[in-house]
Amino acid sequence: MARVKKIINAIPDLVPEVLEGLVLASHGDLRKLDGADAVVRNHIPDGKVALLIGGGSGHEPMYTCYVGKGLADGSVAGNVFAAPTPDIVLDATRAVNRGKGVIFLYGNYAGDNMNFDIAAELAAAEDIAVETIRIADDVVTPERRERRGIGGAFYVVKCAGAICDETTSLAEAAELIRHAEASVRSIGVAVSAGSLPQTGMPTFVLGDDEIEIGMGAHGEPGVERRNLMSANALAEEMTRLVVADLPFRTGDEVALMLNNLGATTMMELLIVNRRVRQILADLGIRVHRSDIGPFFTSQEMAGFSLSLMKLDANLKRWLDAPVRSPAYRQ
Amino acid sequence: MARVKKIINAIPDLVPEVLEGLVLASHGDLRKLDGADAVVRNHIPDGKVALLIGGGSGHEPMYTCYVGKGLADGSVAGNVFAAPTPDIVLDATRAVNRGKGVIFLYGNYAGDNMNFDIAAELAAAEDIAVETIRIADDVVTPERRERRGIGGAFYVVKCAGAICDETTSLAEAAELIRHAEASVRSIGVAVSAGSLPQTGMPTFVLGDDEIEIGMGAHGEPGVERRNLMSANALAEEMTRLVVADLPFRTGDEVALMLNNLGATTMMELLIVNRRVRQILADLGIRVHRSDIGPFFTSQEMAGFSLSLMKLDANLKRWLDAPVRSPAYRQ
Amino acid sequence: MTPEQVKARLLAVCDAMLASEERLTRADQAIGDGDHGVGMARGFSAAREALSTKPANTVGDPFKTLGLAILMKAGGASGAVFGSFFTGMAKPLGGTVLDAAGFTEALKDGLAAVQARGGAKAGDKTMLDALIPAIAAAEGETDLQAAMSAAAAAAEAGAAATANMIATTGKAKTLGERSRGHMDPGAISLSIILAALATDG
Amino acid sequence: MTPEQVKARLLAVCDAMLASEERLTRADQAIGDGDHGVGMARGFSAAREALSTKPANTVGDPFKTLGLAILMKAGGASGAVFGSFFTGMAKPLGGTVLDAAGFTEALKDGLAAVQARGGAKAGDKTMLDALIPAIAAAEGETDLQAAMSAAAAAAEAGAAATANMIATTGKAKTLGERSRGHMDPGAISLSIILAALATDG
Numbered sequence A, B: 001m002a003r004v005k006k007i008i009n010a011i012p013d014l015v016p017e018v019l020e021g022l023v024l025a026s027h028g029d030l031r032k033l034d035g036a037d038a039v040v041r042n043h044i045p046d047g048k049v050a051l052l053i054g055g056g057s058g059h060e061p062m063y064t065c066y067v068g069k070g071l072a073d074g075s076v077a078g079n080v081f082a083a084p085t086p087d088i089v090l091d092a093t094r095a096v097n098r099g100k101g102v103i104f105l106y107g108n109y110a111g112d113n114m115n116f117d118i119a120a121e122l123a124a125a126e127d128i129a130v131e132t133i134r135i136a137d138d139v140v141t142p143e144r145r146e147r148r149g150i151g152g153a154f155y156v157v158k159c160a161g162a163i164c165d166e167t168t169s170l171a172e173a174a175e176l177i178r179h180a181e182a183s184v185r186s187i188g189v190a191v192s193a194g195s196l197p198q199t200g201m202p203t204f205v206l207g208d209d210e211i212e213i214g215m216g217a218h219g220e221p222g223v224e225r226r227n228l229m230s231a232n233a234l235a236e237e238m239t240r241l242v243v244a245d246l247p248f249r250t251g252d253e254v255a256l257m258l259n260n261l262g263a264t265t266m267m268e269l270l271i272v273n274r275r276v277r278q279i280l281a282d283l284g285i286r287v288h289r290s291d292i293g294p295f296f297t298s299q300e301m302a303g304f305s306l307s308l309m310k311l312d313a314n315l316k317r318w319l320d321a322p323v324r325s326p327a328y329r330q
Numbered sequence C, D: 001m002t003p004e005q006v007k008a009r010l011l012a013v014c015d016a017m018l019a020s021e022e023r024l025t026r027a028d029q030a031i032g033d034g035d036h037g038v039g040m041a042r043g044f045s046a047a048r049e050a051l052s053t054k055p056a057n058t059v060g061d062p063f064k065t066l067g068l069a070i071l072m073k074a075g076g077a078s079g080a081v082f083g084s085f086f087t088g089m090a091k092p093l094g095g096t097v098l099d100a101a102g103f104t105e106a107l108k109d110g111l112a113a114v115q116a117r118g119g120a121k122a123g124d125k126t127m128l129d130a131l132i133p134a135i136a137a138a139e140g141e142t143d144l145q146a147a148m149s150a151a152a153a154a155a156e157a158g159a160a161a162t163a164n165m166i167a168t169t170g171k172a173k174t175l176g177e178r179s180r181g182h183m184d185p186g187a188i189s190l191s192i193i194l195a196a197l198a199t200d201g
């Protein structure tokens, strides 16, 4: 199999160069930490509860591109699909802390959990208070505690950014962000694989006519392999799985995200959106806002994730609050 | 060769379903015209110079997703990579006209030119004044008149939206938009092909190690086929070709767009951004804003286009003016 | 020919084009984006319906009806090109009898309309390379049926000759040098149209 | 063993791990995301440098130095796992002599640290499936060298046995049933580490 062509320079420079490019695209809003794969805001107000996000690289714009006004104060980047090391997390924690402590917000994966936990212990030893929130929105795994963080992470990060702007207590911010996290459910579908830039090889293989509903952002197993089906049938199955999980009910108001995993076209997502909206309307679920595009990718994987966030007045205000970051303005 | 898997329903429903999905994502801002593949704003102010954009489908978010406050008033969609028919253009022209006439703004392709021209003649017969501006930003073709419209079209549409909001004369709006159009230069590079949803087949074939600098949005020939090179080398060559064309000079202030053609990752674009910014800094060209992401795609083609717009005070104000559309908020 | 006879011939043209959809698709897949068959089918089936319902008072009327339907429904470059061709043909045909001179005149006006619309010229590997020799062949004839037959034969030869040309206009330009060896899809369409028009069915 | 002797053995462990980068890469490519070799190389080369420069006052110090460097530099799940393992081992080793009992105690504290950190258990197809049998084997021995050798042999057998297990933790979970037939990369690493530690070089 031919290597997938990537527009990159030397592999060891990959992540630092991505961050340098990001800083340049931020027009003075961000800086990269010296010798560490982390970016932080240049102007974090004193007394603010700091928000630090991060995880393996390769899912851009998640996480690193969501640093900015109204979003995260800093982000740490591991190598592609690999958890960041605790020293970098600790460096970034020190850099964003404004005396009120730091929220660690990231996807629920073994490597990330362990490395962020170590950093939290190191930070505690330096008297920096840390609260950890793990995003676990993927409905595929039965146990909530074991669930993975996928596309819905964007909604949690968006709300967390607004929460940390209006709250001055670390504990209160953490509680509100936990509420936001608990309000999101997602499911993904993979249509074809993305590749690791290090090797140029696809991270999994699907048959010519196969898709996998529920497959995770790195190719983790989903619900089942199926034959390619119509957009309508796929929308129906995925919506059903997500709605049943929280569950979402008649009268609920939601935010709806269709997240492009990489190579799927906007045409396809809009066709899916049409059917999802029909189904939600039939269920009496109102859609307050739609977010359709690449928010949390998996290299050039084809496929998408569908997320619903159950809204209340606070979550609506936080979702709709203005932000400015290199990847997202509103 | 296996068909590329697409998440769609029946082919004849493709474009109408995309538009229905788009209208649902607009939350009341847009509507689809009955029986015509066109979307228009629901609330176009009286006395406004109307802006109508469009072209073949398959490049989403361009054109159809850029209808909204501060952007276009309507958009017409042909089949994938095919010009829209004059009857649809005429329907949309009637729907957006608020008595001040309509600007036709679209990419410079034979099919689009002919079909929009026929519609302009039909509109003239109904006493609707039309001004036509063709976007021709691709530096690859020597003659400006014969150039294709590629990624830089987003900047022209963005400015045109703001211009039509602040100007009440059709002729003046057209003149200002022509100035915006004349200020943009772009070049693309294709790394691998996208496919037509109708056939599932790639629209061209590149060798395992080949790229084509200057290739157009439908696979039109570029400058030359080359071996895959480093991101830095590619950034240097593409920046050189774009800078030399206007030409851009020391002291110029520009907007910089790196437009994802489909399957290229944000990582790659940020790595390219890093080198482009270094080169521009060396040339003494200041970057006022950066736009990195999918603005004008070619299905799941891998590759990107690089655009520079030479700014003045007006163009800056128009680019930075707030907008709300399903694909772009600012 | 009377207006009704012209209408009958043009209905046969529609049927011939609809029957050729697959051939045109394959031709456009080889050197273009593969949508010529679909576009022509859309246009000529709309045209068939319009022809069946609209009155034909002059011999130009059916050409105009056909042309407008294609203009409005076919899409792509060819919708504009063939639509303009037929509406252009209608212009000199304000009378109630079509003769050889009128037919040749109509082809010339059709050519002018296509060139005004698209700006292509002989040798660009388009339908013009079937149309231009067809006009030359019709010009010598004084009998209408003979003029139509001569035009059809010349169009077919002209279309065949496009295989040696390099596309310089439209989407087929995509391929440049790679377009050599394949006939131009639009030229094939024009030869099918003129052949059906010439068939005394 | 003195602190300096422990340090020498751990430097040899670093060398052995650095020499195994390719083997570990291939093992992780088979059932994970292919980055285990790169991560371990990053961690153990940082550890090598730290060991060479930091003082070793107790027999626990070199374990702690090694563990912290891996924790900080390796990345991924294995950075946290192996880093915690070595810093855990250091805990009971506050003295200046390492004996068989101390070694076994240290392995147990290392195990506890890994489980506290990652929550995996025997049979999950991780390095634990090499570590747990290694502890059992060391437990019977009274001579340090014999304990180390027994642990190394048991770890190698344990690592080999992971080939029959299905991954349920971490990235190798990616493959589920598909992970069967391949040894766990982290278990291979642990067997390499214990083998090098046991080598009287």
Ligand SMILES: Nc1ncnc2c1ncn2[C@@H]1O[C@H](COP(=O)(O)OP(=O)(O)O)[C@@H](O)[C@H]1O
Pocket (backbone or CB within 6 Å): B082, B083, B110, B111, C028, C032, C033, C034, C035, C036, C037, C039, C040, C075, C076, C077, C078, C079, C081, C114, C117, C118, C119, C120, C125, C126, C127, C128, C169, C170, C171, C172, C184, C185, C186, C187
């Ligand atoms: N400017 C032009 N003048 C004459 N014929 C043209 C012109 N542009 C395109 N054509 C004809 O149209 C045909 C292509 O039609 P079609 O495939 O339907 O459109 P598109 O090129 O938009 O996909 C060509 O084979 C050519 O004969």
Ligand SMILES: Nc1ncnc2c1ncn2[C@@H]1O[C@H](COP(=O)(O)OP(=O)(O)O)[C@@H](O)[C@H]1O
Pocket (backbone or CB within 6 Å): A082, A083, A110, A111, D028, D032, D033, D034, D035, D036, D037, D039, D040, D075, D076, D077, D078, D079, D081, D114, D117, D118, D119, D120, D125, D126, D127, D128, D169, D170, D171, D172, D184, D185, D186, D187
């Ligand atoms: N919770 C855990 N407990 C013990 N070992 C683990 C755990 N999670 C992962 N490992 C070990 O780490 C190895 C994978 O390491 P590596 O490939 O470097 O990390 P990643 O899984 O983040 O890519 C596995 O082979 C396994 O032995």
Ligand SMILES: [Mg+2]
Pocket (backbone or CB within 6 Å): A081, A082, A083, D033, D035, D076, D077, D171
């Ligand atoms: Mg990994």
Ligand SMILES: [Mg+2]
Pocket (backbone or CB within 6 Å): B081, B082, B083, C033, C035, C076, C077, C171
């Ligand atoms: Mg076409």
Ligand SMILES: [Mg+2]
Pocket (backbone or CB within 6 Å): C028, C032, C033, C034, C035, C036, C076, C171
């Ligand atoms: Mg075509």
Ligand SMILES: [Mg+2]
Pocket (backbone or CB within 6 Å): D028, D032, D033, D034, D035, D036, D076, D171
């Ligand atoms: Mg791994």
